[in-house]
Amino acid sequence: MTRPLYFDNNATTFPAPEAVEAALPLLGEFYGNPSSQHAFGQKVRHELELAREQVAGLLNARPAEIAFNSGATEGNNTAIYAALQARPDRKHIITVKTEHSSVLEVVRSLAGRGYRVTELNVDRAGHLDLDELKNEISGDTALVSTMWANNETGVIHPVGAIGDMAKQFGALLHVDAAQAAGKLRIDLKHELAIDLLTVSAHKFHGLKGCGALFVRDGTPLEPFIRGGHHEGGKRAGTENTVGIVAMGAAAKVAQLKLDANIDHMRKMRDRLERGLMSQCEDLAQNGDPVSRLPNTTNLGFRFVDGEALLMMMDAHNICATAGSACRSGGMEPSHVLMAMNVPLAFIHGSVRFCVSRYTTEEEVDALVSKVSMIVKRLREMSPFPAAAQRGPAQPDLEAHKAYFARA
């Protein structure tokens, strides 16, 4: 298979050569168990603790506050259950409608088991309303769980302000930072309101199957997985030494040139957006265009079927993700875009493109030319008239929908 045009970096990323290189010895020669007392095991322990410092460095946390695990899904599960156990007499959880399923499904499963769950709304830009949070939060709230940045739109939540409000009511704040790490500056020494924070290695050029949970000093943490004293009693099980050492190296590289990387990603993302906007009509970006991750754009191609677009892109060896997932009876609209009240006509033709620090101008230009060609082709095939034939632009999208809905 030839190398794809890879624009799906919120799904996973290219493993950094530095990360692979650091991990290789642990795949072979250094197979010792870091919990063993002999020097052979302690050599691996040393590597592990180095990685802990490196990951702590990326988050500006203390190494002791970092517990390695299998990734963000485990991290989110652990954080939610741990927070509820830390506030045993409280029965209320607050989260946001646009969270990842590894948070939403967990809290929804608790909704039937004695907990009250509030899912905060978001506006058209993808932002939650702090006033709504203020109205919902109370002395009964055990946990507020929110992502730092949304995986589909890149929209950034004000975790500091959310945390301050949580603190006022004695609730814990968990932040899913799976998409934020390596793309935003995270400074946990100063973001004091964050009690628990989840990261995943493969989202910032580490390997899959490895992540970390930040547990602020003094926050009690009941382990989710029991059976040993690994990771300071926070997560039992022999550590994934290969993944952890790679994660450490990836964190170090990400931290080293964070500002330059952010700058590069933003340049590439903006070039992609500008390119497609200039080549394609009836195209809208979903979510806040300013307060979002530097690498993410979510674009709605109206009058184009997302599944057809995705499959046509796949035929051209382009990797991206659609704003809907296939399901019986067509496409299941993205819960994130639905919560934002994006009209269905846009959601169905929505595609997420995410660049990385490795994305080149040439790749962006190739993507723009191929995608605009595919969109043009699908639209030529479509029975709906092109923008030019429809007369003056109609800003009201509902009117658009009514206009074309000739059932």
Next chain:
Amino acid sequence: MEGCRGNLANVMTAISDKVRDHFINPRNVGEMADATVVGEIGSLASGQALKLYLKIDGSEKIVAASFKVFGSPQAIAASSALTEMLVGKQIDDAARITSDDIAAHLGGLPPEKMHACVIAMEALEAAYARFRGIDLEAESEDDRGLNVCRCYGVSEAKIERAIRDHNLNHVHEVSHYTTAGGGCGSCHVDIIQIIDRVRAEMAPAKPAAKPAPALAGATGGFSNLQKMQLIQEVLDREIRPGLAMDGGDMELVDVQGNKVFVQLHGHCNSCSSSSATMKFFVQDRLREMVDPAIEVIDTTEHSAELHAPPMR
């Protein structure tokens, strides 16, 4: 997005070579300036639309066919396949082509993609009706009147027809063939009722398939426990499979006399629009099959404001 990667992989692999070929290299795409008739079906809101152009000669033979389509890869492939099948046929023979024939021409389609063939067949029907001067206004009037599925704008008439044509039994099958119920899921209860009505009409002679002999009528001297078992059976067989399709579930919490306490889980719990309807639907079912005096009580905690239905 992230949560559905598995499904996405499915799209990529489940597609057959023939479908892929018709999708990547569709035959007969484009408008036909000198078409004899045009058949149109679908809408932007429904997520698929098809315009079928036919050129028919003096002997009523289709000499050319072309199309314009908006929809899934399968909708593109089905439209392309249909035009291939039509050319050279007498219009009356062509009108007998079914959605299953189109699927067969593509080497078969998975059930959840059958709606692509249904829309192709409907466009053909529309073209045929126009050619013969049959007025489809009555039907389209019905369509405009009330959509059962508001997400994709699917009418009761269309659902009813799919149930009859393809002998459908379950909500998810209706979704496969019509797309109805594939969005927010709040119309599942309505679809179940349509299925029940149509199936009853389809087989008026047969005893209404469902009620197992042990259940029907004989509820007189049951203990509470026996009654609870019976209710659980009805829920398991009639209610929960439909809810599970949409990521939801209903739990039987308790039975006290004629009071049945249930709790909704999963997505059902977050959809306030459906919970009231669901309660009455379950109650009707249980009254019919277990005891006419049953009262269903929903103990689910709903936060009405926060769990407003996603769709308008």
